[in-house]
Amino acid sequence: MDGVTRTVQIIGAPTDYGANRRGVDMGPSAIRYAGLADQLRQIGIDVVDGGDIPAPRAEERDPEAETLASGRAKFLRETRQVATRLADRVAETLAAGETPLVLGGDHSVAIGSVTGSARDARVGAVWFDAHGDFNTPATSPSGNVHGMPLAALLGVGEFDGVEWANAVGLDAENVALVGLRDVDGDERRAIRDSPVTAFTMSDIDERGIPAVVDDALDVATVGTDGVHVSLDLDWLDPREAPGVGTPVRGGVTYREAHAALEAVAECDCLRSLELVEVNPILDEHNETAALATELAASALGKQIL
């Protein structure tokens, strides 16, 4: 982006239908409150806040959709509604020459962000997450769609039809998971059998963040027009990011996370970005939202000096 001012459009997706715990629907407010727009303006970015996409209110929940037995997806109708709207917004934002910055919401919103980002282009994806998000309604132990978006996007599994959830311009060969440490049984097999590239926390232990993230970005850029970066805040260790619904010990540190997102900026390949799974109810003084904000700034070019 040398010499060109980047315009970032913030798009809130205030939904928690994909998660087991309520509260991530307040993620967009918490991240905005942490000063996202100002921090990005300070590094010379033009910021447009496009507001939130409409999401069905919790009071309108279909109680039956919540009590489906495991092995099925909960709230698929609501998830589909949000994803479809979000996909349109992301695609329009890109068509206008702006960079979409999506604020979740639980990770099911990625179905919308990535299908939108991959509508008129070939994209790669880097998925910073403790989890694989590779379950399907048939394999999920919980029925929570936030554990399934990557499978949905790659056309794996049956999601109330697949076309709405399938990202046309995304190939599994261009997907890299980074930081895995909590994967379910069938999900594990599915990831191993898929052409996606998965870097676990053990890979990070052995090789260090810079090498792993460079490889992930290579995977996502080969033959693509740009990269979607999906940052699930539970990627970080719960000591740094307590405000998430599915915390897992042994995550990356504060510095590792910044180094990773600085590498994203350096790659000059970022097409769309999302920050998901911030749960203000479980947070401590909004520190997870503040961290999400800082990491977005690093991904968009903020440097120490």
Ligand SMILES: NC(=[NH2+])NCCC[C@H](N)C(=O)O
């Ligand atoms: N985006 C997330 N936080 N995903 C957590 C998924 C947890 C678990 N693997 C499940 O499928 O239910």
Ligand SMILES: [Mn+2]
């Ligand atoms: Mn996760």
Ligand SMILES: [Mn+2]
């Ligand atoms: Mn996730």
